[in-house]
Amino acid sequence: MVKLQVNNVVKVIEKKTIIDNFSLTVNSNDFVIITGKSGTGKTTLLNVISGLTRRDSGEIYLDDALIGKHMQNIWRNKIGFIFQDNLLLENQTIKKNILIGAKFNKKLSDEEINNLLISVDLKGVSLKQQVSTLSGGEQQRIALLRTMVKRNEIIFADEPTGNLDKVNAISLVKLLKDWSMEDQHAVVMVTHNPEFIQFATKHINLV
Numbered sequence: 001m002v003k004l005q006v007n008n009v010v011k012v013i014e015k016k017t018i019i020d021n022f023s024l025t026v027n028s029n030d031f032v033i034i035t036g037k038s039g040t041g042k043t044t045l046l047n048v049i050s051g052l053t054r055r056d057s058g059e060i061y062l063d064d065a066l067i068g069k070h071m072q073n074i075w076r077n078k079i080g081f082i083f084q085d086n087l088l089l090e091n092q093t094i095k096k097n098i099l100i101g102a103k104f105n106k107k108l109s110d111e112e113i114n115n116l117l118i119s120v121d122l123k124g125v126s127l128k129q130q131v132s133t134l135s136g137g138e139q140q141r142i143a144l145l146r147t148m149v150k151r152n153e154i155i156f157a158d159e160p161t162g163n164l165d166k167v168n169a170i171s172l173v174k175l176l177k178d179w180s181m182e183d184q185h186a187v188v189m190v191t192h193n194p195e196f197i198q199f200a201t202k203h204i205n206l207v
């Protein structure tokens, strides 16, 4: 099923065409990876097709509904974001950080949260523990959970492994991929790391 349809999108910044007639079909089970050298427009593209940034022309459809040039609430509830800087609430507990994501959805029991933590290899941490006591990789997994519990239909991720070492980076992308396959969430991820292409159902290299 087509989740997101991007047709001939153009983005011009300061008279420079950064995105030139870009088209993409994202199905509900797609794991799209966008690579490209620095400055090729990866972040700009992600921001435009996710509605964070206004496009100059072209069409974007989400679930067959044409999305206006400005992001709308109806669309916002369907999409989630993961960034390099995960912006957790440093002085709050693991539980509180995860539940921020569940706010618009349902209340999760401690047992459900513990099961989620196990699913991202964080067995043994306490729900009352401050997130600041976790390592960078562990914090990034909490950020991933926070996004997952929103159950958005499509996740846009911009260099989500940027702060992680190689082992943690690959493990995070695997988690994202497993989750997207199990629950049929689409993912569109921007990365400079060609190692992740192995996980892609669609790969786009910007030049």
Ligand SMILES: Nc1ncnc2c1ncn2[C@@H]1O[C@H](COP(=O)(O)OP(=O)(O)OP(=O)(O)O)[C@@H](O)[C@H]1O
Pocket (backbone or CB within 6 Å): 013, 014, 018, 036, 037, 038, 039, 040, 041, 042, 043, 044, 045, 192
């Ligand atoms: N707000 C802005 N004002 C001016 N130029 C911009 C702006 N945003 C992006 N650009 C330009 O658009 C081009 C693409 O930038 P973008 O950040 O999308 O590339 P990128 O592929 O994500 O790069 P990197 O891998 O280094 O993060 C660059 O030349 C950048 O200077």
